[in-house]
Amino acid sequence: MLTVENLRVVYHDVISVLNGMSLEVRDGEILVIIGANGAGKTTLLRSIAGMIDFYDGDILEGDIKMDGVSIKGLDATDIMKRYNLTYVIEDRPIFWYLTMEENLGAASFSRWDSKVKTDIARVYEYFPVIKQLSNRKAGYASGGEQQMLAIGMALMTKPKVLLLDEPSLGLAPLITEELFNIIQRLNQSGITIMLVEQNAHAALQIGSRGYVMEMGRVVLDGQARELLNNEDVREFYLGSGKRERKSYKDAKRYKRRKRWL
Ligand SMILES: Nc1ncnc2c1ncn2[C@@H]1O[C@H](COP(=O)(O)OP(=O)(O)OP(=O)(O)O)[C@@H](O)[C@H]1O
Numbered sequence: 001m002l003t004v005e006n007l008r009v010v011y012h013d014v015i016s017v018l019n020g021m022s023l024e025v026r027d028g029e030i031l032v033i034i035g036a037n038g039a040g041k042t043t044l045l046r047s048i049a050g051m052i053d054f055y056d057g058d059i060l061e062g063d064i065k066m067d068g069v070s071i072k073g074l075d076a077t078d079i080m081k082r083y084n085l086t087y088v089i090e091d092r093p094i095f096w097y098l099t100m101e102e103n104l105g106a107a108s109f110s111r112w113d114s115k116v117k118t119d120i121a122r123v124y125e126y127f128p129v130i131k132q133l134s135n136r137k138a139g140y141a142s143g144g145e146q147q148m149l150a151i152g153m154a155l156m157t158k159p160k161v162l163l164l165d166e167p168s169l170g171l172a173p174l175i176t177e178e179l180f181n182i183i184q185r186l187n188q189s190g191i192t193i194m195l196v197e198q199n200a201h202a203a204l205q206i207g208s209r210g211y212v213m214e215m216g217r218v219v220l221d222g223q224a225r226e227l228l229n230n231e232d233v234r235e236f237y238l239g240s241g242k243r244e245r246k247s248y249k250d251a252k253r254y255k256r257r258k259r260w261l
């Protein structure tokens, strides 16, 4: 469905962040991307969603395709409208001074139809907490509620593909679990999901397949279950490997080993 082919992306003409990044997102799956801070996960999502220019980045090489057609260079609104691809950025993109419900209304700006109320009701089915707080200013909501609102706003655009950048950031474990259950239900309703996460364990549990990114490229990929059981993934991303406390030297060796995969 969505393919990223050998992508090379730099910021400010010099800072090279993606170095030959390739992946595919299959129709109907939850694809999980994990990787250390600075690996280039957010840059990848920005590139796919047509927002890289906004951050002073450029795609120098490679291509991004939806069903075989290049979407590289289209702007974010075009990509959202033509391909129903919606990107929820990491920083909880909500309007603080609007109420929860006004935020949902504002998010339907890209729509032509007048069924906004029906769609707000649908968002409330997924996120009852937003309904409870519908008249409260979004700025007063907790981190978890704001994240749910941000995803609710994305649903107002009727996405077929949803890109989520670390939705669990700063959330308590129970809220993360609730949020991930909802993400799974959204996927079951037919939305293909690309999920970037630091919380590798929770993400791989609901994911279909996963990629591990390091220094702007893929070092490992497989079925989510395989990755959950992979010894290196367990050690470096799940914190539950067999080995004793790892030294920096071990980490370097790991990186070298992975690059040859
Ligand atoms: N607008 C920008 N201008 C210059 N450098 C940037 C910009 N945005 C990101 N970078 C740099 O690109 C690298 C990759 O950043 P990116 O945000 O894609 O990583 P990430 O994998 O999402 O990390 P994290 O897990 O911390 O969110 C980092 O070194 C970062 O400092």
Ligand SMILES: [Mg+2]
Pocket (backbone or CB within 6 Å): 041, 042, 043, 090, 165
């Ligand atoms: Mg990031």
